[in-house]
Amino acid sequence: MIPVKISEQSPRVSFYDEVGNIQGHKEELELLPEIREQAQIREAALKQRMTNRYNKKVIRRSFTPDDLVLIRNDIGVNKSGDGKLAANWKGPYKIREVFGKGYYKVTDLNGTKLPSCPKIFEKNAQNDKPESETSGLTTVTSSTERKRSVIGNIHVLFNPNRGDIKLGQVRLLLDKAYKLSEEWGSIPVIIAGDLNSLPQSAIYEFLASSKLDIQLHNRKNMSGQLEIQSNSRVFRSQIGYEASISISHSRQFLHGWTMEELNLATGTIGAANLQHHLNLRSAYSSVPGNHGTRDDIGEPLATSYHSKFMGTVDYIWHSEELTPVRVLETLTIDILRRTGLPSELFHHKEAYH
Structure with missing residues (x-):
């Protein structure tokens, strides 16, 4: 006996188009x-x-200096030997300084700093370059x-x-x-x-x-x-x-x-x-420029120029409290027509984006 699939091809095989696939x-x-x-x-x-x-x-809470707060005990066995019967919270403590972002420096009621907390808070307070x-x-x-x-x-x-x-x-x-x-x-x-x-x-x-x-x-x-x-x-x-x-x-x-x-x-x-x-403002629209390189609203005429496209797609926006005093002027259309952008000619002189 010969199986049907050998003598008769399935639609998947019959209609297979290698180029289309x-x-x-x-x-x-x-x-x-x-x-x-x-x-x-x-x-x-x-x-x-x-x-x-x-x-x-x-429920978000914020504290001010002299507020009284409780601090949660560390997870695990309490150092006093109370084990799981130890209190979940310890204190009260007094807020001494507020650093923002939920960081506080605290002392006990007598004004004594806690032995471990001040280092953590001071480090965060002095971190001027977070990412x-x-x-x-x-x-x-x-x-x-x-x-x-x-x-x-x-x-x-x-x-x-x-x-x-x-x-x-x-x-x-x-x-x-x-x-x-x-x-x-x-x-x-x-x-x-x-x-x-x-x-x-x-x-x-x-x-x-x-x-x-x-x-x-x-x-x-x-x-x-x-x-x-x-x-x-x-x-x-x-x-x-x-x-x-x-x-x-x-x-x-x-x-x-x-x-x-x-x-x-x-x-x-x-x-x-x-x-x-x-509240954003366009840097180029905020700084007057050359009519040969800007459109009606102050944006560059072209930040990209090649065989398939010519126009502005790159921008710098800033919040209204900033005031730009100068921007890098873009190239004129006549120059771009000869060189294109991006271009090897301006690769090291101007940033494309």
Whole structure:
């Protein structure tokens, strides 16, 4: 007897297209960074919701000098030999100094310092150059004026069709920069980088005005860039996407937004309005420049010039308490037409981003 599968080929074998299969694999590999970006944004949004839910149950307390407090006993066997019958708290103690961020120096009621606590508190009080654990953000202290600033850098996804991911990346950076600024006493914020968005775009509007109604804008034109198609890459936002997050039957909103896309952009289920708490100003718009290198609102005419694109996608934003006095002037269009940007000619003389 001869098995049927030997004499009769299965549809999988009969309709196998080697060229189409290879092309499909290439397209899936090209979309892999975007799928990873989606997973990162969903993970960050989930962590934010968990943090908000936890913080609702936390009763925050702050103390002032001369307040009486109790200190929790160390976990484990008490040194006095009381074992598990020892008190959970010891004290009272008196607050002597307040350093902020939940750090205090305490003494007993007679004014005697505790033997172990002062070293910990003094070390934190003198730490003038802390670093944030958030990627792309750090706090910088001026050595002359002793003033701190939060500096953030970002390179936003290029794909013009994925306005939800681009907006989500910008939102996450602004939220983390604001939290870090508030943690250090409302210190100034500077945001710089390649936003892959034009000055006339909705993302630029969000940064400048601090708010945005997403449903008034097309997801595929959030950055103001035209969709680029070439022989090497064709942007198809739906290839492999619906299978990865299962939203093929999601309810469509105005301008083609789905619930999943709104969630990626806003970080909140069902929300369609975005708002950030930083009052940002564009450094280039704040400093007058040459008409040959600036547009109507003061932004550079071009920070990127090559065969497929010419325009401004790189920016420096700062909070309103900072006043820029000078910026590096960009090249004129005539020069860029001959050299392009990025270019090996200006690789060591000018920073591309």
